[in-house]
Amino acid sequence: MGDREQTLPLTGAEHDRAAHHRLDEAWLAAAWEAPETRVLVIEQGKVHWRDLGPEDGGPVLVLRGTADAPEGERYFLGVEPDGTAHFAVAAAALPEVPDDAGIQVGHLYTLGSVLGDRDAGLLVHALGLENWHRTHGFCSRCGQPSEPTAAGHVRKCTACATEHFPRTDPAVIMLVVDPQDRALLGRQPSWPEKRFSTLAGFVEPGESLRQAVVREVAEEVGTRVVDVAYVDSQPWPFPSSLMLGFHATAADDHVDVDGTEIAEARWFTREELGAAVEAGEILLPGGISISRRLVELWYGKPIAESNKW
Structure with a gap:
């Protein structure tokens, strides 16, 4: 890819x-x-x-x-x-x-x-x-103020001396393709109508990364994933995520959006995606994001567009 x-x-x-x-x-x-x-x-x-x-x-x-x-x-x-x-x-x-x-x-x-x-x-x-x-100015154990130590990489409670370490929230982000090698992109309800991106969600307690990919895709668009391949990871401090990128293969082209996290989802061939971007019908994720990388790896080359977000 x-x-x-x-x-x-x-x-x-x-x-x-x-x-x-x-x-x-x-x-x-x-x-x-x-x-x-x-x-x-x-x-x-x-x-x-x-x-x-x-x-x-x-x-x-x-x-x-x-x-x-x-x-x-x-x-x-x-x-x-x-x-x-x-x-x-x-x-x-x-x-x-x-x-x-x-x-x-x-x-x-x-x-x-x-x-x-x-x-x-x-x-x-x-x-x-x-x-x-x-x-994170207060201790989650006793509620008292904490203060920085270890040159800013630890906070220590001033009362009970509990040490707290910087938080990182793992999130899976995945480009799903169907058996015809079409890519699935979705739009969140809070986004303008033309904005489309890959699917994503936070990893839950006791869950493997593969399980998180399968669950999030099923919850958001009702699509059953049968294969998951890790691609890359990216720190995303907005405010504290680590994005774990995957390409995933769906069993079929079934889509049933949840209407809450995803308002609309569409399958695209490479030709359809290129034409939609060129015509300004959809806006892709910005170049800083791993989401854009996942799309372009599938597409086979960088995708030029006049309007970015």
């Missing part, structure tokens, strides 16, 4: 997370003071970036020295191959910048497919930690 060697957006991180340094307070303090250390400032998912142009690296994150970093929770992200340490600071607001500095505000959903692997990797790591810390 096409070339699977191309790097999926958000999966090419180049920094070494160097977890052995997270409890080494002396090393972390020295790294913070090092003049070459770089800091990504993040405010509820928003970051600063600039476009250097196609010949000089294109869009890049604005990384600051520690002296220019604002106050906020500090997370150690890791080190580059040359030894440069990287931190993130979760700030109350992004620093002010001159109007003529060429610096813009962006977020992962729009930047993830245009940043280089290093910057996309730093951003997805920082965003995942920021999302988690912002929503």
Whole structure:
């Protein structure tokens, strides 16, 4: 089903997370003071970036020295191959910048497919930690406040000392094909009428990934899956998912949408999908998503469209 060697957006991180340094307070303090250390400032998912142009690296994150970093929770992200340490600071607001500095505000959903692997990797790591810390300020065991430790990768209860670790929610996402090799795409009720994507759903307790694929497809569109093949995975910190991508084969072309999670579902041949996209009759998932990759692997090549979401 096409070339699977191309790097999926958000999966090419180049920094070494160097977890052995997270409890080494002396090393972390020295790294913070090092003049070459770089800091990504993040405010509820928003970051600063600039476009250097196609010949000089294109869009890049604005990384600051520690002296220019604002106050906020500090997370150690890791080190580059040359030894440069990287931190993130979760700030109350992004620093002010001159109007003529060429610096813009962006977020992962729009930047993830245009940043280089290093910057996309730093951003997805920082965003995942920021999302988690912002929503897990209290101990789930005793209800008392918790505080960051292990350089931002653990929260520890101030009362009972229970340690809490960042949450990741596994979700299966699958392109289903029928015996005629047609692809099934669906539209959620909350989406505009032209938006179609692959099916997806969260893995339930005590369930294997294959079982989750079979169950979700049956629940959402009433289709019986007889074969499941793993393709790839992608971190998706919106706010804390890990997308596990599959191609699945259906027993037949039966479709009976549930009307709750899926409002409409259609089978497409490659010719029908290409023509519908070209005519603007449907909009596919954005290029950052594993959903788009699953569709294009089946299609056999990238799919160009004038309008994206």
